[in-house]
Amino acid sequence: xxxxxxxxxxxxxxxxxxxxxxxxxxxxxxxxxxxxxxxxxxxxxxxxxxxxxxxxxxxxxxxxxxxxxxxxxxxxxxxxxxxxxxxxxxxxxxxxxx
Amino acid sequence: xxxxxxxxxxxxxxxxxxxxxxxxxxxxxxxxxxxxxxxxxxxxxxxxxxxxxxxxxxxxxxxxxxxxxxxxxxxxxxxxxxxxxxxxxxxxxxxxxxxxxxxxxxxxxxxxxxxxxxxxxxxxxxxxxxxxxxxxxxxxxxxxxxxxxxxxxxxxxxxxxxxxxxxxxxxxxxxxxxxxxxxxxxxxxxxxxxxxxxxxxxxxxxxxxxxxxxxxxxxxxxxxxxxxxxxxxxxxxxxxxxxxxxxxxxxxxxxxxxxxxxxxxxxxxxxxxxxxxxxxxxxxxxxxxxxxxxxxxxxxxxxxxxxxxxxxxxxxxxxxxxxxxxxxxxxxxxxxxxxxxxxxxxxxxxxxxxxxxxxxxxxxxxxxxxxxxxxxx
Numbered sequence: 044x045x046x047x048x049x050x051x052x053x054x055x056x057x058x059x060x061x062x063x064x065x066x067x068x069x070x071x072x073x074x075x076x077x078x079x080x081x082x083x084x085x086x087x088x089x090x091x092x093x094x095x096x097x098x099x100x101x102x103x104x105x106x107x108x109x110x111x112x113x114x115x116x117x118x119x120x121x122x123x124x125x126x127x128x129x130x131x132x133x134x135x136x137x138x139x140x141x
Numbered sequence: 142x143x144x145x146x147x148x149x150x151x152x153x154x155x156x157x158x159x160x161x162x163x164x165x166x167x168x169x170x171x172x173x174x175x176x177x178x179x180x181x182x183x184x185x186x187x188x189x190x191x192x193x194x195x196x197x198x199x200x201x202x203x204x205x206x207x208x209x210x211x212x213x214x215x216x217x218x219x220x221x222x223x224x225x226x227x228x229x230x231x232x233x234x235x236x237x238x239x240x241x242x243x244x245x246x247x248x249x250x251x252x253x254x255x256x257x258x259x260x261x262x263x264x265x266x267x268x269x270x271x272x273x274x275x276x277x278x279x280x281x282x283x284x285x286x287x288x289x290x291x292x293x294x295x296x297x298x299x300x301x302x303x304x305x306x307x308x309x310x311x312x313x314x315x316x317x318x319x320x321x322x323x324x325x326x327x328x329x330x331x332x333x334x335x336x337x338x339x340x341x342x343x344x345x346x347x348x349x350x351x352x353x354x355x356x357x358x359x360x361x362x363x364x365x366x367x368x369x370x371x372x373x374x375x376x377x378x379x380x381x382x383x384x385x386x387x388x389x390x391x392x393x394x395x396x397x398x399x400x401x402x403x404x405x406x407x408x409x410x411x412x413x414x415x416x417x418x419x420x421x422x423x424x425x426x427x428x429x430x431x432x433x434x435x436x437x438x439x440x441x442x443x444x445x446x447x448x449x450x451x452x453x454x455x456x457x458x459x460x461x462x463x464x465x466x467x468x469x470x471x472x473x474x475x476x477x478x479x480x481x482x483x484x485x486x487x488x489x490x491x492x493x494x495x496x497x498x499x500x501x502x503x504x505x506x507x508x509x510x511x512x513x514x515x516x517x518x
Contacts, residue, residue, distance in 0.1 A: 065422065065443050070450040076443050078413050078422065081345065085457060 052129045054104040054122070057141040058097045064137045066094075075137050084137060089114075093125055097138070103129065145206060149183045152245075157385040158377055162186055162275070165371030166193045166243065169273045174240040177201065177267055179230045179259050184210035186243045186275075187223050198223040199239070201230045231262050239268045243275035249320060249379065250392045250421070251279040251367030252346065257416040261343035276369035278339050282380065283363040283394070284323075284332035285352050285408045291319050291393040292361035315395055316445035318421060323364045323381040323391040329402060330355040332366070332380070335412045346414040351407055360402040360427065362395040363410060396425050397438035405430040470495040474512040484509060 052058070060066065063078040073091040075084045086094055093110065100106035107125055111118050132138040152158065166186065170176060170193035178187040181200035187210075190198050200223050202210055207227045214223040226233055242263045248254035260274055268274075295317075298310040336348030354360065368378040379389040402408075411424040422441035428434050455462055464472060473494055477487045492505035499505040 065441050067444055067448065069448060069453060072450070072453070074448065074453060076420075076441075078345070078415070081415050081418065085453060 052103055052126050052133065052140060054107070054126075055102050057100075057102055058106075058129060058133075058138050059141060060094075060098050061136055061139050077136055079136060082135075084135065090128060093128055094132075094138075097125070097129060145204075149206075151388060153183060153185060155388040158245075158387040158389075159185070160385070161371055161375055161377040161387075162243075162245070163189050163192075165275050165375040166190050166241075168372040168375060169193075169275055170195050170241050172196070175199070175237055177230075177235075177239040177242045177263060179242065179244040179263065180246050181210050181225075182206060182245075184213050184223070184225075186245065188214065188217060188219065190241065190243065191219050191222050195222065195241070197237075199226055199235055200224070201226045201228060201233055203227065203229045230259050230267070233267070235267055239263070239272055241273050241275065242268050247276070247279065247367055247369055247377075249367070249390050250318065250365045251281050251369065252414050252416050253419050253421075255416075255419075256340050257338070257343045257346075260340040264341040273372075274340050276340055276371045276377070278337055278370045280334050280337040280368040280370075281346065281348070281365065281412060281414070282332045282334050282368060283350065283352070283365045283410055283412070285329040285354055285360050285402070286323065286327045286362060286364035286393065287329055287358040288321060288323075288327050288361045288364065288393055289359065289399075291321050292395060292399055294319060295395045313445050313447065315397065316440045316442060317395075318365070318442065318445075319393040319395070320390045321364070321393040323366065323393075325382050327364060328381065329358045329360060330408075332364070332382070333410075334368075335410060336414070343416050346416065347412065349409070349411045351409050354402045354406040354408065355404055357401075357403050360396070360400045360406075360408065362393055362399075363408075363423065363425065365392040365394055394421075394423050394425075394440065396427075396436065396440075398436065400427050400436045402427065402435075406435065466495070466498055470498055470508060471512055474509050475516060478513060478517045484513060487513075 065076045067074045071088045071091060073086040073094055096106040096109050097103060100109060107122050111121055114121060129138060133140060166189045170190050172194040173196035176190040176195040176198045178198055178200045181187055181202040184200050187198040187200040200210055207225050211225045214220055242260060244256060244259060246254040246256040246259055295314045298307050298314045330353050333350040333352055335350045336346045338346045366379045368376055368380060370376055377387050379387055379391055407428045409426040413422040420442050424439040426434060427436040454460060470491060473491055474487060477490055488502060488506045488509045491509055492499050492502045499508065
């Protein structure tokens, strides 16, 4: 029996970096160390931009609005990509949903 | 030039350190015990273990210093009781398990010289299930300090050097620990224990403490020291207030900006150490007696490391690495260490196959020596 999938990240939610996540930026790419798991994660330039946008915005939707103005991509596709990335980052404890 | 011999002279002239280790080994070692001395150095702990009754000591030392360790043991009539192994303990297999494991890989702040990793490994592979470890546990202590000269070392990077902007180093400078010798006069208030951990446990060391400033001054950061329990009731420490303080420097952990702190101010500290990464994160919050926040900053040696995008790129999971010319030469040496060829044959083969790297046999021989002394017997 498999566990039910986690609910998707709500667009109304506010997301912030976990207190256990230490970040460093090198040449526009983020390296994140999770103190709890002692694992390192790398985000490419697009992932890094999404990280900064969602951590600064009052909601995931507001971050997507901001990113939609920067990236030449359909909004629905951008929304899917951002939510999918956030789900992975939340699952690893790097971001927390408030 | 090498300062190794002088470093060991200092270790051997540090009476509080020798007193504590001698007392601890006398208390812990039983007649006939097998003792493991990890990172033996001059071998003093093994000699003291013999004096305490050890039947057999394995002195494990990775560097060429082991020739001195061996000579000193022989000169003291202990060649038969001390077996010297030139290796890192993590790479060693022994014919018997130890009753006692000792070392002084404690560092200035209790964790950064590797004791937790070496002892955790020894507990798994090299020691009996009921073995005694010296030290058995280590505590990390911090105090609020006024240390303007060290704070100036951190802020040094904020000013131009010969007209050049060097502020790129500021993040690394603020996220580094600095060796220093703390004196009681540097402390703005008493120190407190933040964490204590058994030395055979390599898990993260996490702890919190609330420090109280007892005299007005400029808070520049935290001063840190260790307190290692060698045996019940026997401690070594570089605590600046201890009467039997050993001759080892302390660590200064800066905060984002110095704070004018009056008596009564609280300094809340959280430490998170990842021993296997030698990584320290410190979070400092300064609050008035009525709880108003004066400052808060988080620092980590993760941000103090010199990381390059090039290094990160080759460690990405989806990256397909390829050997450099020097990597190929190393692979050649390793493959030729097949139990049949001599070093001379390997040198000649490496010089012939990697003529682009080594202009002659002599250069190839130096390279081969580096590899075989590390990876071959």
